[in-house]
Amino acid sequence: xxxxxxxxxxxxxxxxxxxxxxxxxxxxxxxxxxxxxxxxxxxxxxxxxxxxxxxxxxxxxxxxxxxxxxxxxxxxxxxxxxxxxxxxxxxxxxxxxxxxxxxxxxxxxxxxxxxxxxxxxxxxxxxxxxxxxxxxxxxxxxxxxxxxxxxxxxxxxxxxxxxxxxxxxxxxxxxxxxxxxxxxxxxxxxxxxxxxxxxxxxxxxxxxxxxxxxxxxxxxxxxxxxxxxxxxxxxxxxxxxxxxxxxxxxxxxxxxxxxxxxxxxxxxxxxxxxxxxxxx
Numbered sequence: 001x002x003x004x005x006x007x008x009x010x011x012x013x014x015x016x017x018x019x020x021x022x023x024x025x026x027x028x029x030x031x032x033x034x035x036x037x038x039x040x041x042x043x044x045x046x047x048x049x050x051x052x053x054x055x056x057x058x059x060x061x062x063x064x065x066x067x068x069x070x071x072x073x074x075x076x077x078x079x080x081x082x083x084x085x086x087x088x089x090x091x092x093x094x095x096x097x098x099x100x101x102x103x104x105x106x107x108x109x110x111x112x113x114x115x116x117x118x119x120x121x122x123x124x125x126x127x128x129x130x131x132x133x134x135x136x137x138x139x140x141x142x143x144x145x146x147x148x149x150x151x152x153x154x155x156x157x158x159x160x161x162x163x164x165x166x167x168x169x170x171x172x173x174x175x176x177x178x179x180x181x182x183x184x185x186x187x188x189x190x191x192x193x194x195x196x197x198x199x200x201x202x203x204x205x206x207x208x209x210x211x212x213x214x215x216x217x218x219x220x221x222x223x224x225x226x227x228x229x230x231x232x233x234x235x236x237x238x239x240x241x242x243x244x245x246x247x248x249x250x251x252x253x254x255x256x257x258x259x260x261x262x263x264x265x266x267x268x269x270x271x272x273x274x275x276x277x278x279x280x
Contacts, residue, residue: 003108007116008124014093018082018125022132025078026139063166064140064158071140072170075133076237079174082125083181087188088198090117091272110269114189118265121185126174133170137163176242180232183257186264193271206230225249229257 012018064071144158191198210223228249239245247254 003112004116004119007108007113008120011090011117011120012124015086015090017085018128021082022075022078022129025074026132026135063137063162064144067140068137068157068166071133071136072166072173073237075129075136075170076174076177078132079126079129079177080233080237082129083121083185084199086125087117087121087185088192090121091189091192091268092196092198110272114265114269114272117189118182118185122178122181126178127171130167130171130174134163134167137166173236173242176246177233177236180236180246183261183264184230186261186268189268190264190271193268225253 141158141160141163188198188202191201195201206226210220210226213222214220232246232249235248236242236245249257
């Protein structure tokens with residue numbers, strides 16, 4: 001346990017953006033509050049080709065109504081951004097900076113080293129971003145009770161119990177998102193040891209597979225499934241029922257993805273042990 005905590009502390013020290021970015025974004029909560037309070041009717045929507053559309057109105061049952069939902073959406077997106085920043089570069093960073101040989105001299109197996117990185121990406125980062133939501137909600141709660149009446153605060157569910165429930169339900173949502181990101185994380189960790197540009201390689205590979213399977217089979221079923229896999233985290237983030245959204249691909253498909261993640265994890269550990277890196 002001490003070894004794992006040491007590895008997680010090392011990751012946090014080497015990737016300070018995981019703390020800095022949420023801290024900067026937390027300041028947006030003040031602007032968010034002022035913007036909505038000064039507007040009679042404000043709505044937010046996001047559209048992305050291939051990733052689905054989502055939006056929400058000022059009428060909502062969550063903490064602080066539309067403001068709380070916006071805080072939740074921003075915190076979730078920050079988690080996804082930090083995930084995509086951290087995972088593709090973490091293994092290459094330790095090799096480029098020479099820390100790989102140091103950790104190989106320590107009683108730390110490749111399985112524990114890779115496992116610590118997965119825990120950092122899928123547990124530590126979402127917990128930090130959940131604190132971003134909590135800080136944002138606290139700011140809204142303080143400003144609301146300072147500027148508005150108690151009747152208005154109660155009508156928008158701006159209460160301490162509602163705030164605690166909002167945060168705890170968001171942590172559960174992040175847990176489901178992390179589970180959906182597990183196969184993506186394992187694939188990126190493997191690619192990061194085979195190429196200098198794992199994210200670009202993954203994008204090109206996905207496009208190539210979708211195009212090839214469509215030409216060969218005359219159907220976009222495989223391509224649609226791949227799209228469903230990488231768009232699933234956003235689907236869970238916007239869904240009213242995260243678990244239902246996660247299972248939208250089907251039990252068998254999710255079991256296969258978890259099994260594939262285990263295989264990719266094993267391959268990643270073997271590549272790290274062998275030092276089998278390919279350079280472009």
